[in-house]
Amino acid sequence: MTTFHIHGGIPLQGKVRIQGSKNAALPILAATLLTGDASDIRNCPQIADVQHMVSLLQSLGCRVRRSGDGYLVDSARAGACNMSGDAITGMRSSLCLLGAMLGRFGEVTMEHPGGCVIGKRPIDLHLKALGKMGVSFTEEDGRLIGRVNRLRGADIRLSISSVGATENILLAAVQAEGDTTITGAAREPEVEALCRYLTACGAHIEGIGSSILGIKGGTPLHGAEFTVPADRIVAGTYLFACVGCGGSVLLENAPCGQLEAVIQTAERMGARCQMDGREGGDGIYGADYGYESGLYVQAPERPHALARLRTAVYPGFPTDLQSMALTVLTRADGKSCVEETIFEDRFRVVDSLRSMGADIEHYTQNIVLVRGVSSLRGAKVEARELRGGAALVLAGLMAEGESEITGCAYIERGYENIGKDLRDLGARIVSV
Numbered sequence: 001m002t003t004f005h006i007h008g009g010i011p012l013q014g015k016v017r018i019q020g021s022k023n024a025a026l027p028i029l030a031a032t033l034l035t036g037d038a039s040d041i042r043n044c045p046q047i048a049d050v051q052h053m054v055s056l057l058q059s060l061g062c063r064v065r066r067s068g069d070g071y072l073v074d075s076a077r078a079g080a081c082n083m084s085g086d087a088i089t090g091m092r093s094s095l096c097l098l099g100a101m102l103g104r105f106g107e108v109t110m111e112h113p114g115g116c117v118i119g120k121r122p123i124d125l126h127l128k129a130l131g132k133m134g135v136s137f138t139e140e141d142g143r144l145i146g147r148v149n150r151l152r153g154a155d156i157r158l159s160i161s162s163v164g165a166t167e168n169i170l171l172a173a174v175q176a177e178g179d180t181t182i183t184g185a186a187r188e189p190e191v192e193a194l195c196r197y198l199t200a201c202g203a204h205i206e207g208i209g210s211s212i213l214g215i216k217g218g219t220p221l222h223g224a225e226f227t228v229p230a231d232r233i234v235a236g237t238y239l240f241a242c243v244g245c246g247g248s249v250l251l252e253n254a255p256c257g258q259l260e261a262v263i264q265t266a267e268r269m270g271a272r273c274q275m276d277g278r279e280g281g282d283g284i285y286g287a288d289y290g291y292e293s294g295l296y297v298q299a300p301e302r303p304h305a306l307a308r309l310r311t312a313v314y315p316g317f318p319t320d321l322q323s324m325a326l327t328v329l330t331r332a333d334g335k336s337c338v339e340e341t342i343f344e345d346r347f348r349v350v351d352s353l354r355s356m357g358a359d360i361e362h363y364t365q366n367i368v369l370v371r372g373v374s375s376l377r378g379a380k381v382e383a384r385e386l387r388g389g390a391a392l393v394l395a396g397l398m399a400e401g402e403s404e405i406t407g408c409a410y411i412e413r414g415y416e417n418i419g420k421d422l423r424d425l426g427a428r429i430v431s432v
């Protein structure tokens with residue numbers, strides 16, 4: 001497993017291009033299965049989870065070929081098979097093959113999907129919704145088996161806004177007989193990207209980007225070209241890296257429209273952010289970078305504390321960036337309060353931050369109080385999940401002295417080349 005060695009305390013300076021979105025690419029790659037045709041999915045990040053999805057599609061009989069920065073996927077000869085092994089149990093997104101397999105073949109057999117240990121992560125909403133569309137599920141030897149003769153459209157109300165459940169319902173609904181309405185659908189940009197790919201393939205979906213989606217089932221689908229949008233979480237990670245370390249950076253290609261709550265939070269921390277095309281900028285960043293498209297960030301001298309930062313479903317502040325914001329707040333000029341509302345186990349990073357000198361106290365299971373310290377100190381810490389691991393890299397960059405982050409394979413599941421990206425911004429970080 002990769003280990004990062006970081007020499008911290010260096011302000012970031014320069015520009016970096018933001019990779020394609022992991023959480024958009026994965027369901028879209030799964031969706032290629034529905035078309036029985038060839039699709040060209042561009043701007044796919046080269047990360048372990050995408051490799052897993054590619055190998056799962058290949059194991060189902062799809063022809064998959066790397067092409068430029070993406071994949072050509074031909075699902076004409078795909079057939080149903082039992083899906084098991086690391087690619088299924090090692091990542092949560094294998095779950096979107098549930099809807100895709102049922103949509104294409106009316107059957108699916110798979111081991112239970114895994115993913116980062118950030119909470120219980122049940123799949124009850126997925127099973128209940130697909131059940132309403134006619135699928136019957138059983139369990140045998142730890143495998144989930146779903147069967148349906150003919151998927152039928154249904155009115156589905158999600159009691160919790162679930163990204164994965166919304167995606168699975170969409171994947172099944174485009175192939176169902178009759179119409180489906182999803183009320184309480186997740187509005188995350190990754191759901192929108194999946195809708196856009198499916199409509200490019202010929203599907204009829206109304207209300208894209210809203211919490212009520214109307215899907216006309218049974219429209220014949222064909223392959224399509226699609227470009228995966230830039231990764232808002234990677235952009236947010238580098239944004240907070242700059243706010244935490246100081247300096248000024250350009251995040252080329254950052255999906256600014258998807259980052260409003262994140263940018264507002266960085267601005268509350270004292271950062272100055274300027275988006276391409278936005279009114280009111282004074283050109284200070286443009287002078288350095290020639291007005292390239294993206295997000296310009298100038299860090300404050302020291303981050304301001306936040307009376308309250310609360311995660312929420314989109315368009316709120318994303319749970320996937322909570323650990324990074326928390327890390328920045330460890331160096332803020334006062335007391336902050338951070339509340340996690342989506343996953344119950346997303347403060348696992350707290351102990352490691354404390355070992356680097358952070359002053360963080362649990363108020364309740366999902367609220368922590370942070371008293372800013374003047375500096376963190378380098379330490380040896382272990383990444384135990386993707387986003388928490390990335391936050392530890394930020395902590396290492398912010399800290400005085402040397403840090404060693406082990407367990408970085410978790411981080412590489414979501415970041416194409418975080419070490420190089422940060423080196424391009426002037427950080428001293430090497431991977432061994």
Ligand code: EPZ
Pocket residue numbers: 022023026092093116119120121122123124125126127160161162163164165186188190319320342343386387414
């Ligand atoms: C997606 O996970 C993302 N993963 C996560 O990113 C992200 O943190 C999360 O959405 C929230 O934005 C992928 O897209 C692969 P949910 P998902 O279903 O779909 C509860 C990362 O680091 N729930 O929206 O698994 C659940 O417990 C990853 O890239 C049920 O109760 O999340 C949670 O509290 C980590 N029953 C809430 O809903 C269900 O059947 C939202 O989860 C499903 C979910």
